Amino acid sequence: MSFTLFYYIWCLMKHLPNLLTLANLFCGCSAIAFILNAQPFYIAQGGISLPVWGVEQLYWGSLLIGIAAICDILDGFVARSLQLFSPIGKDLDSLADLVSFGVAPAMILFKLLWAAEMKEPGALNASMLTTAPAFLLACFGALRLARFNVSAPQKGGFTGMPIPAAGIFVASFPLLLWYNPYGIGEFLYNKWVIYLIIALLSWLMVSKIRFIKLMPAKWDMAHTWPQLILIVATVALFFAVKSAAIPFAFILYILLSLFYKQPVEKTTAEASL
Structure with missing residues (x-):
């Protein structure tokens, strides 16, 4: 009996990293569903058009991306601790990351661009092409993951920003819209600000x-x-700043990466990309 129990526990532990990766993917898919269900509309108040969102849907979308990030951290930690590495696990992790930190955040950007278009005159005739740049985040994220998969293991850091960092940064936007600390949220209704963010992250x-x-x-x-x-x-x-902490931490992450220099050998695979 004890041997059978030990065997089942070992089987569970052996597949735990992949189960956590699948949990990451599940959260990413669920986040997309919630984000797409958030519909912006506008109300007139004092001669000013104010945007109103399905706040609960965006909130849950951001929360699920955050949970996906926790699962992403845990699957790597468990795999290293138990020495459970496999090509399937590596590819599965990249696929999950693309959905949770590429496609789901791109949907947030899509909704923001859509809301920005709804503020413009003649919004009912607006072209959906103006929202298409949102999906560049997912496209460049896929390229980033593909390059990582064919590169040799890198000690101490990564070449190019990891897609989870970009995804978590974008996932903080609905929180900024809701709490609007220091009026930051208002800038996210400007399509040119969103275009700039997309270009920078990509x-x-x-x-x-x-x-x-x-x-x-x-x-x-x-x-x-x-x-x-x-x-x-x-x-x-x-x-100190509550919901604005993630964007500020993101900027600090970039600055620390720029100032902290660590020698790294360039691999043949990485040099060709």
Whole structure:
């Protein structure tokens, strides 16, 4: 009896990383459903047209992307701890990341561009082509993941911004719209601001800039001080600026990656991309 129980526990543990990856994918798909269900409309108040959203749907979409990020962290941690690595697991992880941090955040950008178009005169005749750039985030995210999959393992960091970082940044936008700290949320109804964000994130993901790993395999002050600074600063920002903490932490992540230089050998596969 005890041997049978041990066997089933071992089978569960052996597949735990992939189960967590599938949970990541499930959350990403669910987030897309909630985000697409959020319909913007406008009410006239004091001669001003104010946007109103299906706030609950956007909130749940952002929350599910956040849960997907936790699952993404845990599947890597479990795989390293139990030494359970496989080509299937690596490809499955990339597919899940593309949905949760590429397609789902792209849907948020799509909704923001749609809301921006609804504010324009003649909105009923607006072309859907103006919202199409939102999906560039998913396209460049796919390219980033494909390049990562054919590259040799990189110690200490990544070449190009990891797609989860870009996805979590975009997932914070509905929170900014709801709480509107310091009036930041109002800028997200400007389509040119959204276009700029799309262009910047797309470029960062496929750039040759070295970005630090958010969750290094080994922690020590000599090599992981940027991550420690980022964690402490993010916690402090949550107490100070609440919902605006994620965008500020994202900017800090970029700055720390730019200032922290670590020598890295360029692989043949990476050099050709």
